[in-house]
Amino acid sequence: MVSEKNEPVALVVNRLKSFAKSAQDFTNHILHNFESSRRRHPIQILKRLQREAFSDIMKLRDRQDKVERLLSYKSSNSSPFNETRTHVRGEVEVLGLLLMIDRINKDNRDAIHRTGTKTGTNSRFTFETTVLENDTLKAEFVSAGDSGQLGQLLLAKVVYAANISDWCSLTAVPLGAKCSDIGLTSRLVSVPPLLNQHIGSGINLVLKKANVIGSLAQFVSVMGSQLDSSRITHFLSTFGQVKYQLSWSTKVLLLALHRVPKFSSDASLGPIALPIGMFRWRKDPIEVLDGSFGSAALVVESDVDESMRVGGWVEMNNACERNLQWGISISDLPEDDFGWGVRMGGSSNWDHFEVETLSKIKFGRNFSVQPSIMYVIDGSTQFPALMMKSSWSF
Known part of the structure; x- marks a missing residue:
C-alpha cells in the first residue's frame, strides 16, 4: 500500500527534476550564446573600424599625391630667385688731389687725365643674388660728381655669370x-x-x-x-x-x-x-x-x-x-691691416712717366684712408702731387 502511494510522488519528483534540468540546460544555452555574442561583437566592431580606417587612409593618400603633384608643378614653374638672398654692398669714395704747381693749364690737366686720376665723390651700390643655385646676377648703381656733390643714382652695370x-x-x-x-x-x-x-x-x-x-x-x-x-x-x-x-x-x-x-x-x-x-x-x-x-x-x-x-x-x-x-x-694690401704699395709706369720714348707710393690705413672694418704721393712727367710738364683717398664700405 505504501509503495503504491509513493509511486505518484516519485513520478512527480522525477518530472520536476527533468524540468529543472531542462530549464537549466536552456538557461545555460542562452547564457553561452550571450557570452559568445559578447565576445564576437568587439571583433566585428574592430573589423568594421579597420575597413573604414583603411578606406580613409586611401582617400588621404590620394589627396596627398594630388597635393604633391600640384606643389611640384608650382615649384617647377616658379621664379628662379625663390629661397635666395640678395646681398647689398655699398662703397663711398672721396678723392682729393693737391698739385704742387702755381697754376693749372691744359697741359697739366691732360697729364692728370692720362694717369687715370678722377677727383670728387663716387658712390657705388651693388646688388648680388644667386640664380639657379650656381649662377649669379649682379646689378651696380653708381653716382659720381665733382666738387663734393653727389650726382643722380643710375644703373651702370648688369652682369649675369652662368657656371x-x-x-x-x-x-x-x-x-x-x-x-x-x-x-x-x-x-x-x-x-x-x-x-x-x-x-x-x-x-x-x-x-x-x-x-x-x-x-x-x-x-x-x-x-x-x-x-x-x-x-x-x-x-x-x-x-x-x-x-x-x-x-x-x-x-x-x-x-x-x-x-x-x-x-x-x-x-x-x-x-x-x-x-x-x-x-x-x-x-x-x-x-x-x-x-x-x-x-x-x-x-x-x-x-x-x-x-x-x-x-x-x-x-x-x-x-x-x-x-x-x-x-x-x-703691393702688400691685407684686408684688415696696414698696407702699402709702389707703382711706376710710362711710355717707351719716356715722354710720359709716373711713379706713386701709397699706404692704406684701416679704421675698423669698413673705413679706410689711402694717402699717396705721385710724381708725373708728361712732355715738358712735370709736377708732384699729394692724393688722399678715403673709402667707406657697408
Missing part, C-alpha cells in the same frame, strides 16, 4: 661692360690701360683646362662721332684672353682687344639693337668709317703671400703715338 660646368662658364653683360669686368687678372695696383676700355654690351665665354684658361668675348658699344655729335656710331669689340699658370703663385696673361666701327646713323635704339637687313629705305652710299682700335698686352703677376703681389705689364696699341706703354707694381 655651366667645371671647365666652362658664360658671362653676359647687357649694360656697362669694361674689359676688367671679364678680365682674368688679379687686383694689381697697376694694370694695362686696355682693361679700362668700355666695351658696352655683350657676352664672354671662358674655357678651362689644367693650368690654361682661355676666354673670348664679343661686345657692342655705342659712341658719338667726334666729327659730328649728332651721329651715333656702333662699334664691335672682340676681346680675347689666355692665362697660363706657370706655378702655384706665378701666372702669365696675354690680352688682345680689337674694336672696329660697323655703321653710323642719325638715331640709335640702343647698343643691343643692330640692323642686319640688306634693304634700305633710300639708296644712300655706304659710309666708310674710321676709328678702329687694336691693342695687345702681356701681364706677369706673382703672389708672394696671401696679400703681397708683384706684377708687370707691357701694352702696345695703335691709338696714339705712345703706342708702347709699360708698368710695374708691388
Whole structure:
C-alpha cells in the first residue's frame, strides 16, 4: 500500500527534476550564446573600424599625391630667385688731389687725365643674388660728381655669370661692360690701360683646362662721332684672353682687344639693337668709317703671400703715338691691416712717366684712408702731387 502511494510522488519528483534540468540546460544555452555574442561583437566592431580606417587612409593618400603633384608643378614653374638672398654692398669714395704747381693749364690737366686720376665723390651700390643655385646676377648703381656733390643714382652695370660646368662658364653683360669686368687678372695696383676700355654690351665665354684658361668675348658699344655729335656710331669689340699658370703663385696673361666701327646713323635704339637687313629705305652710299682700335698686352703677376703681389705689364696699341706703354707694381694690401704699395709706369720714348707710393690705413672694418704721393712727367710738364683717398664700405 505504501509503495503504491509513493509511486505518484516519485513520478512527480522525477518530472520536476527533468524540468529543472531542462530549464537549466536552456538557461545555460542562452547564457553561452550571450557570452559568445559578447565576445564576437568587439571583433566585428574592430573589423568594421579597420575597413573604414583603411578606406580613409586611401582617400588621404590620394589627396596627398594630388597635393604633391600640384606643389611640384608650382615649384617647377616658379621664379628662379625663390629661397635666395640678395646681398647689398655699398662703397663711398672721396678723392682729393693737391698739385704742387702755381697754376693749372691744359697741359697739366691732360697729364692728370692720362694717369687715370678722377677727383670728387663716387658712390657705388651693388646688388648680388644667386640664380639657379650656381649662377649669379649682379646689378651696380653708381653716382659720381665733382666738387663734393653727389650726382643722380643710375644703373651702370648688369652682369649675369652662368657656371655651366667645371671647365666652362658664360658671362653676359647687357649694360656697362669694361674689359676688367671679364678680365682674368688679379687686383694689381697697376694694370694695362686696355682693361679700362668700355666695351658696352655683350657676352664672354671662358674655357678651362689644367693650368690654361682661355676666354673670348664679343661686345657692342655705342659712341658719338667726334666729327659730328649728332651721329651715333656702333662699334664691335672682340676681346680675347689666355692665362697660363706657370706655378702655384706665378701666372702669365696675354690680352688682345680689337674694336672696329660697323655703321653710323642719325638715331640709335640702343647698343643691343643692330640692323642686319640688306634693304634700305633710300639708296644712300655706304659710309666708310674710321676709328678702329687694336691693342695687345702681356701681364706677369706673382703672389708672394696671401696679400703681397708683384706684377708687370707691357701694352702696345695703335691709338696714339705712345703706342708702347709699360708698368710695374708691388703691393702688400691685407684686408684688415696696414698696407702699402709702389707703382711706376710710362711710355717707351719716356715722354710720359709716373711713379706713386701709397699706404692704406684701416679704421675698423669698413673705413679706410689711402694717402699717396705721385710724381708725373708728361712732355715738358712735370709736377708732384699729394692724393688722399678715403673709402667707406657697408
